[in-house]
Amino acid sequence: MNPAQSPDPDAPRDLVGIGIGPANLSLAALADPLGGLDTVFYDQRPTFGWHPGLLIDGATLQVPFLADLVSLTDPTSPWTFLNYLRSRERLFPFYFAERFHIQRAEYDAYCRWVCDNLPGLHFGHQVDAVRWNPERDLFEVDFTQLDTDGEAEALGRTHTRNVVLGIGTEPYVPDPLKPLVEAPGVPVLHAADYLDHRAALLAAEHVTVVGIGQSGAEIFLDLLRNKPAGREKLHWLGRTEAFTPMEYSKLGLEQFTPDHTRYFHALPEPTRDRIVDGQWQLHKGIDAATIAAVHDELYRRTLHGGWPDAVLTPGVRVRTAGRVATTKIELHLEHGRQDSRSRLTTDAVVLATGYRERPLDRILAGLDPYMRRDNQERPRIDEDHRLVLDPSVTGTVYVQNAETHTHGVGAPDLGLAPWRSALILNSLTGGEAYALPARTAFTTFGLTQRRHVPPPREAPALTPLVDDRR
Template identity: 45%
Template sequence: MTKPRTVFTDADSDTDSGVETAPPVHDLVGIGLGPFNLGLAALADPISELDCLFLEARDRFDWHPGMLLDDATLQVPFLADLVTMADPTSRYSFLNFLKQTGRIYPFYIRENFLPHRREYNHYCQWVAEQLDSVRFGQQVVSVEHDGEAYVITTASDQGDQAQTHRARRLVLGTGTAPHVPEPAREAVAAEGPAIHSADYLARKDELVGRSSITVVGSGQSAAEIYLDLLTAQPDHDYQLAWLTRSPRFFSMEYTKLTLELTSPEYSAYFQSLPAEKRSDLLRSQQSLYKGISGDTIDAIHEALYTRSVSGAAETTMLTNTELRGVTRTETGYHLALHHVEQEEDYEMSTEGLVLATGYRAGVPAFLEPVRDRIRFDEQGRYAAGPTFSVDHGDREIWVQNGEEHTHGFVAPDLGMGAYRSSVILAAVLGREPYPIEKRVAFQEFGVPDRFRVMSDHSQTEPTEESR
């Protein structure tokens, strides 16, 4: 196989000699273009002294296309767009998108702070189309360091040539990948209607043609898919099941004092805890960010109730159920299950299987040549510092949504994206182009200094009577 020819992009070439010179060095290159790096690109755009480039493998921006259901909304208000929480005057705000597309009055009359997920995707596409710093169709294949700068090599969709970009700094926004539990990996890898929720809409027509469908998962995606299939069930006459390992169908906690945990103060407190304590906390906090919206739960119950007026719905909902194995059969799949509380094994069969089992962060293989420049923890995860930096000097490489284990459950929260971008830009520039809030919560986390027990050095010697 012939190695692709390297093409230096944005380069000044010597036309007389035919010699290609090295490409210019960008101040910052972002790799991956989800909402977080897109927000960083939008906030960096007005900063004249900053030369940025953002690379994305896909041909256009698309945010979880497999879950862009018609009625699905974000779980955060429209203020949690790409830029507003950092710069409410930005031309890239969601409200400006509505104004420029003639939709601001319908949104106002709707009186609902939660945008539709498809609408949010259109908004992000609108922003991406306006940014000269964004390059689509650029699959990063390697990142090296030449002693002066990072060298990022990309391949086009055709794979017939490589392009090279150079940067003083990197921001990794490669996001998370669909997670398939080990017992189901072989089934999902093979042909057949066993899919991850990320592919739901693309495979929905195939699923609803089956006589039975089982959804596995505990969070919002599982609930939305179950509701969508429940709604479509009368037209296709399949049996429908929903299995969750959780002891109940948890609703997301959305009270105001709980929301204060998505704050800079709590994130700083979380970072100060030992790694083991952070892991325990994340497990205990799953209902705060992996639960189901109350509206979705209510809609499911209303659909079930409405169906029950005419007779029992062909559906099964099981909690405390752990998936232990998946075996392919002639018509579908045999599921080996375990009831966690009763400690009993049981089984069921299904023709279609949807795994709404979430996403996991990872370290891209293209970083291997510069792995020695990156800080990792004992489990091989990014060891992100307070400014989201992961390089040893805290001034060259930053990560977006790869630091849940160090910064807490705010890592994937859209509402904190603009804050994180503000912190990264301040670290790059040595100043705050956007004011960074230091305190937003009424409550305090940890032991306040004013209540700490005085150290031995500051205490007076005990008297004879006190002895």
């Protein structure tokens, strides 16, 4: 029997999850102790991996360890980070290490531990289409089972009452550099692939890092630390006008709370778009400790006289780019405030240009006739993270980490994932599978503070919930 199929192939699932990143993994972990829920999660990758190309030694999460998959909703869950440490007999070493922010590699290992022990997760399964079957009042989810080489091995179909999308983000490459990234043999790569090419980059005579956010800073620092003093030959540039620290004040961080999410969702669409554009420093700045580490390393290299051969230039955009001969890359740069232009010749380019939400249209093409869209033709998503569909569709499609336009910059935040998962589970079960706080911030966003009241929902066809944690 295909392990991704129910024992009865005609029996509908309660929920099919598409994608197994931190968002859907959080949902799967919080759904695990709830009896009566038949769930399955698919991911086309062979195994779990959380930004593997950026697991640079020493790089840390930008959120505390409590922002694991479950703790901020259910700290008693068996899937907490602390329980992971306990299972590895590492709880005392962690206690004495006094680390509030853990390394990225440790967070990745924790998520892998959850994947290894949590049932209902199926890697190597690529979801090809989602359709609504009005005759059965169910969604049809078509998938391809892949072999270890990523080749199609078998086709399958699952019927489900509900779907949750957690397909995450994809690397963003600016248009001027797309031809270089796509050309074979040209040493231009996205930061997502950094570790795979680190040895070649360290061997290159001159390396340029484009993008002055957190990943750009970590990559520049890693290259700097491993280049000989006086022969660094590094250039770090980006469009932002300064090497700006990330907003990390206590009240500033309250914009990553459910209270702010509710406030944001209730605003008019044009207002929401303006707010998102102005909140870049909440997630695109550089951690203050990383900025300090870069400066410390540059300063250390001046102790015996001279300056490191490293250029740091903010406020610069790449207009065009091309190859010089066969091994060099030429970047045509423009400085906005100076209104000046120049050319930079380099041997390799790392694009620390961030990520963008994966568009939902491809995987939801079969639901297009039922979808409601906003003025920018983006899917409308309600407060409970549900796609707004035609009323004839009695099932629900939930959305995770693809709703920045409706829920704000907190959509991809790891700390909000457990709260969003609990919202989805409460909506799915028609009850209060998880009790959620009425208030989460000292700040009152707006003249009145909205409290979340779940909409009335007809009791779903589920087995009564059994909470065996108590």
